[in-house]
Amino acid sequence: MTEPVTRSELSQVLDAIQGMQGNLQSMQAAIQAIDKKLDIHIATSNEKFQRLEDKIDTVEAKLEQRINAVEAKLEQRINAVEAKLEQQMNAVEAKLEQRINSIEVQLGQRIDTVESTLQDISKRQAGTDARLWGFLVTLLVATVGLLTKVLFFDLPRP
Numbered sequence: 001m002t003e004p005v006t007r008s009e010l011s012q013v014l015d016a017i018q019g020m021q022g023n024l025q026s027m028q029a030a031i032q033a034i035d036k037k038l039d040i041h042i043a044t045s046n047e048k049f050q051r052l053e054d055k056i057d058t059v060e061a062k063l064e065q066r067i068n069a070v071e072a073k074l075e076q077r078i079n080a081v082e083a084k085l086e087q088q089m090n091a092v093e094a095k096l097e098q099r100i101n102s103i104e105v106q107l108g109q110r111i112d113t114v115e116s117t118l119q120d121i122s123k124r125q126a127g128t129d130a131r132l133w134g135f136l137v138t139l140l141v142a143t144v145g146l147l148t149k150v151l152f153f154d155l156p157r158p
Helices: 007-153
Strands: none
Touching: none
């Protein structure tokens, strides 16, 4: 059941296989060339990425330095503002304390004045009370004397 193969057919098959081998070799050469190009491309890309990463690191370091410088300046400004605020608060406290002491002194003087005025009023009232009692006693004595005269000594005359 196999048919006999002729030499020319075998020769054609052999030529076809050799042609395929040639194509296969050229494909292998092309793949190797592409592989080399790809390796070069990968190496170039890695170098580019490394340079980009180095640049990013440099920029990051510069930003870090700037941030630190700004933080230091802000810290100095905050400290200066806090110091000024503390001085102003101390000055206000001193002024308030002086004002309170001044008010206390004035209040003490006014209290002393009011107390002396009350003592003077009390003395005057005591004098007024004494005069009033003197007047009332004199009026009472005069009234009693007048009543006594009218009752006992003012008899009708015949």
